[in-house]
Amino acid sequence: MKAVTKGSGRVEPAVFHTINTLFMLFVVATTLYPFLHTIAVSFNDGSDTLAGGIYLWPRHWTMENYRAVFISGTIYHAAFISVTRTVISTVVGVFLTTMLAYTLAQPQYIFRKKIGLLFILTMYFNAGLIPNYFLIKNMGLLHNFLVYVLPGLVSAFNLIIMRTYIRGLPFSLTESAKIDGAGDFRIFWKIIFPLCTPVLATVALFIAVGSWNAWFDTFLYASSDIKLSTLQYEMMKLLGSTMSTNNDPSMLAGGQNNQVQALVTPASIRSAITIVTAVPILFVYPFLQKYFVVGLNLGSVKE
């Protein structure tokens, strides 16, 4: 009897840890499988994929799907628009967010609370889609590249993260610089901004991902303008065409000849574009993740 209880005391954690580890492996598998499957399909012969049975490894290796994606000039232009909007939004957004956060972190600043509240409210308070649409229209931003950059430059969420971080910096830095006669702009640019690296990376990642992943603004404000199409919007159009009941091959990304048409299908093209669209994000995020975990916790828990 004694031996049993002693034994079970040691067995229980072992059983728990085994089950827990298996569960974690299950989580990893369910998260990763769709990607590996998409990669496999993207490298597999389109008509062969239709026969079924492709899981983690391509059966008939081909680059034809990627060739079909890149054969049309649309995708290059869409990629260019996506990259441009992401870079501009991130650079300008990060700069403005940090600058504003610096001012709101100054306890003596007279408009601190007023401007802060103005921003916090936007998290819940929204005029709505139609009034926003009219604003964009009246500002002449329809079918204009600026519509990708202007409306969402500074978000309340990023601002809170930034402000919390700057508040955490030693106050004596600002104070001693003030005594030396430095103005707020100089203090911000020379002292605070360089000290913000971790949170800058966090906010930059958030803005960049948001901008890269956006498709709705194209849909709403620039859908008839092929020159302003983004990668995500091209994806969205493809998704629509493959989801519809008739998989009409003529709805593929344009420009391919009959020979290509026999080899690629909407599903295989979509897999290839998915990979093309996802790769930039999958590439940057491992480098930034140690920062955003810190940044996210700063912003959400302490506020």
Place this chain on the structure above:
Amino acid sequence: MSDAVLDKQVKKQKTRKRRVDPEIGVSLSWKTLKLQKQLIFMSVPIAIYLIIFNYVPIWGWIMAFQNYRPALSFGQQEWVGLQQFKFLFADDTFIMVLRNTIAMSFINLVLGTTTAIGLALLLNEIRVKYFKRIVQSISYLPHFLSWVIAAGIVATSLSIDDGIVNVILMKLHLIKEPIMWLSEGKYFWGIVGASNVWKEVGWGTIIYLAAITSIDPSLYEAASIDGAKRFQKMRYVTLPGIKATFVILLIMNIGHILDAGFELQYLLGNGLTIDYSQTIDIFVIKYGISMGNYSLATAAGIFKTIVSVILVFGANYTAKRLGEERLI
């Protein structure tokens, strides 16, 4: 920018002996404005930008009280009072759309929170550091993908010919025929809930895991001495320890109860499932942008905003009364 002025300010603050809030010590005067001109220069233009893009559009709300026609000038518009709102709440489609939105939000909120807390608790028990880190990194990877990509992945996984979900269920002999998941309304809410868990569970875990890590280790030691087992420690130490985080996130999320997230519904929904997939946002797009019924769509948007604000302040107030953490 002289030190004398600064000193004066500090003195003023001290002599007044008001609350510790430093803002009160600085009164709105030309002197302060001049002193803080750089701060003002750095923030007021951004605030004006914010007002233009977030508050100026509220002017558009008057459309909801008109029978708005784009061709007419402001003076020529026909005023209809609350008729659009009455129409909205008498409309079966809107009631259905409201039901769908709340149902999917509720499913997302409950499933999202419980899975995130659950995964955080279990991750916390993993002793091998690098394994824990790898699992975590992989679990929040899907958060960074767009819903367009995610919707494509969901559609592929659920496809009738070769979708992994059907394949596994068939192999386990749980079903005889592949199920057409995306063609039947009764599955739609579940699919949205499951997709949200897949995409966001790792992300949700970050905050809870941080909250767990910040719990005082001596509490666990004390619990061990009292003879608490693993699950008792979770129940009596960890869960109370993350309550504050839970409450704040709950308040934040309650305000978004009418944002069921419309992207997935828009991308995955189709004519067959429309009775279950259409949300308020899709309704607004359909009536407003596609059909040009701006007034009705604006009314639906106003309803959504007002409910959100009431819910956030309500939740915040309740939390305050219960002595919990607050957001605002």
